[in-house]
Amino acid sequence: xxxxxxxxxxxxxxxxxxxxxxxxxxxxxxxxxxxxxxxxxxxxxxxxxxxxxxxxxxxxxxxxxxxxxxxxxxxxxxxxxxxxxxxxxxxxxxxxxxxxxxxxxxxxxxxxxxxxxxxxxxxxxxxxxxxxxxxxxxxxxxxxxxxxxxxxxxxxxxxxxxxxxxxxxxxxxxxxxxxxxxxxxxxxxxxxxxxxxxxxxxxxxxxxxxxxxxxxxxxxxxxxxxxxxxxxxxxxxxxxxxxxxxxxxxxxxxxxxxxxxxxxxxxxxxxxxxxxxxxxxxxxxxxxxxxxxxxxxxxxxxxxxxxxxxxxxxxxxxxxxxxxxxxxxxxxxxxxxxxxxxxxxxxxxxxxx
Ligand SMILES: *[C@@H]1O[C@H](CO)[C@@H](O)[C@H](O)[C@H]1NC(C)=O
Ligand SMILES: *[C@@H]1O[C@H](CO)[C@@H](O)[C@H](O)[C@H]1NC(C)=O
Numbered sequence: 001x002x003x004x005x006x007x008x009x010x011x012x013x014x015x016x017x018x019x020x021x022x023x024x025x026x027x028x029x030x031x032x033x034x035x036x037x038x039x040x041x042x043x044x045x046x047x048x049x050x051x052x053x054x055x056x057x058x059x060x061x062x063x064x065x066x067x068x069x070x071x072x073x074x075x076x077x078x079x080x081x082x083x084x085x086x087x088x089x090x091x092x093x094x095x096x097x098x099x100x101x102x103x104x105x106x107x108x109x110x111x112x113x114x115x116x117x118x119x120x121x122x123x124x125x126x127x128x129x130x131x132x133x134x135x136x137x138x139x140x141x142x143x144x145x146x147x148x149x150x151x152x153x154x155x156x157x158x159x160x161x162x163x164x165x166x167x168x169x170x171x172x173x174x175x176x177x178x179x180x181x182x183x184x185x186x187x188x189x190x191x192x193x194x195x196x197x198x199x200x201x202x203x204x205x206x207x208x209x210x211x212x213x214x215x216x217x218x219x220x221x222x223x224x225x226x227x228x229x230x231x232x233x234x235x236x237x238x239x240x241x242x243x244x245x246x247x248x249x250x251x252x253x254x255x256x257x258x259x260x261x262x263x264x265x266x267x268x269x270x271x272x273x274x275x276x277x278x279x280x281x282x283x284x285x286x287x288x289x290x291x292x293x294x295x296x297x298x299x300x301x302x303x304x305x306x307x308x309x310x311x312x313x314x315x316x317x318x319x320x321x322x323x324x325x326x327x328x329x330x331x332x333x334x335x336x337x338x339x340x341x342x343x344x345x346x347x348x349x350x351x352x353x
Contacts, residue, residue, distance in 0.1 A: 029162045029213070029352055031107045032083045032092055035134050035206075036166035038114030038331060039217070040079045043070030043094035045114045050127045052115040057312045058299060062321060062334055070094065072114055072306075074298070074321040075334025079164055081341035082215075082348065083108050086162065095137050102144045106157060111137045117171035118198035121182060125175055131167070131198075135205060142209065158210040162352055165203075166217040166273075171195050172246060173222055192250045196257055207265050213352050214270040215344070218254050219247035221280045226296050227329035230303040237295060239283070251276060271351050273344040282325050282336060289339060290322070297326035298333060306330045 034040045038052070046055045053070065054060075060068035062075040069091075071077050076091065084090040092108045093100040113129035116122065123130035129137075145154035176182050176191050186194060203214065222228065223243030232240050251274065258270050286294045296302030298321045300314035310317075310328045318324060327333040332340070 028160060029086050029088070030157045031105075031109070031161040032079060032086065032088055032164060033108070033138070033161045033211075034079045034092060034110035034112055034164045034166070035131070035138070035202075036110075036112040036164075036217075037116045037168075037170050038072040038112075039169075040077060040110055040164065040166045041070065041072070041094065041112040041114045042077060042079070042092050042110050044096045044110065044112060045128060046070040046094070047096040048113065048128060050115065052126050052128055052307050054114070054307060054310070058317055059310065064091070070114075072328065072331040073334055073337060074327050076337060078166070078337050078341045078344075079108075079110060081338060082162075082164060082345060085341075085345045085349065086353065095141065102141075102148045105141060106145065106149065109141060111135075111141075112166070115170055115174065117167055117169075117175060118195045118202065119171045119175060119182070121179075122171045122175040125179060131202060135202070135209075138206075138209065155210070159212050161211075161213065162348070163206060163211045163214045164217075164273075165214065168195065168199075168217070168219050168250070169222050172219075172243070172250075173225070173228065177243075188246055189249070192246070192253055195250070196253045199254065200257055200261070203261055203270070204265070207268055212267055212269065214268065215273045215348055216254070216258060216270055218251040218272055218274045218276060221276055221283065222247050224280070224283045224294075225330055226302055226326050227304055227306065229295055230329065244280075247276065269351060271347060273347070275340045275343060278340055278343045279325075279332075279336070282339065286325060291325050291335075292323040293318075294325045297328050297331075298324040299328045302326070302329065304329050 045053050054072045055068050055070040057068055079092045083092050088107050092110050093104055095109050095111050111134040115126035115128035120130045145157055182191055221244045223240035228240045228243060229237045258272050262270050282289050283294050298318040299305055299310035300316050306328045321333045322335045324333050325336050
């Protein structure tokens with residue numbers, strides 16, 4: 001057989017290589033559209049009358065320009081890393097931020113609000129944006145897309161974008177285990193079922209609004225948040241086993257829901273972005289990731305401070321956040337966010353890019 005039979009004409013090869021190598025990610029995922037809590041809120045709470053804020057130093061001290069943006073972190077959050085990996089903006093703007101307009105939001109936007117959850121009562125406790133309101137904001141966004149880009153382009157953005165959902169921890173850690181309201185109605189297992197039902201309703205609503213590509217996060221090992229360890233006096237400030245067990249139980253239920261919805265909703269593709277294991281590894285084997293401190297956070301004493309209690313006046317705030325898994329008593333450092341993102345990005349890209 002002659003070599004010539006294997007020849008691929010030049011232009012064809014070029015097209016082939018363009019498709020294979022540079023990836024069609026840009027065309028395939030025009031925007032990252034985000035819903036959830038502080039893990040993915042890049043500044044919406046700045047514009048809310050709530051105590052859950054982080055738009056002051058030392059928050060953002062390792063962000064571009066050392067700016068406090070309203071991210072509960074010293075730097076960037078997972079949606080920022082995910083957006084960048086899809087060839088989109090390196091930072092995802094908050095929908096309520098007047099510095100941005102629909103042109104910016106057309107390639108990425110977050111409706112998330114720190115403190116929010118699947119349960120309306122969770123957002124109510126901190127006067128933050130409840131999930132149903134995040135959906136209302138998303139509907140408003142769709143209207144602006146149509147008005148600015150026309151029906152066809154708007155539809156293309158809506159159906160091809162990647163929807164990132166990250167919430168649930170606050171339902172348990174800032175609602176169920178803190179306030180008696182839900183505990184008088186539900187056992188924790190019943191509450192898990194209640195939250196799963198709310199998650200199903202929410203995902204079905206996004207689907208009916210046109211969303212097709214979804215990344216849904218499961219719960220982290222929430223018993224290992226520095227704040228929970230701080231309160232675990234009887235357990236020598238170890239991780240709270242019960243809360244980790246609840247997270248794992250919940251994640252199994254969430255997995256079953258995703259399997260069901262992937263079957264039932266025609267054309268939907270949901271990827272579970274599970275970060276439980278990778279975060280648990282960072283917490284139990286910190287040195288293999290280059291971390292030195294896991295049981296307390298960088299900011300202030302690192303035990304209970306979050307939001308206004310994590311402020312520029314504490315002399316105890318660490319100088320190098322990259323040695324810490326946690327930035328404040330509830331939230332990971334940028335380095336932890338990067339490691340978790342690097343864990344989920346290849347799965348997202350192989351599924352959606
Ligand atoms: C959005 O803002 C940019 C400048 O930041 C401007 O060029 C553009 O026209 C604005 N778009 C709309 C729809 O207002
Ligand atoms: C939250 O409140 C909205 C608006 O009142 C309601 O439509 C929705 O069913 C509620 N969701 C849950 C989970 O209670």
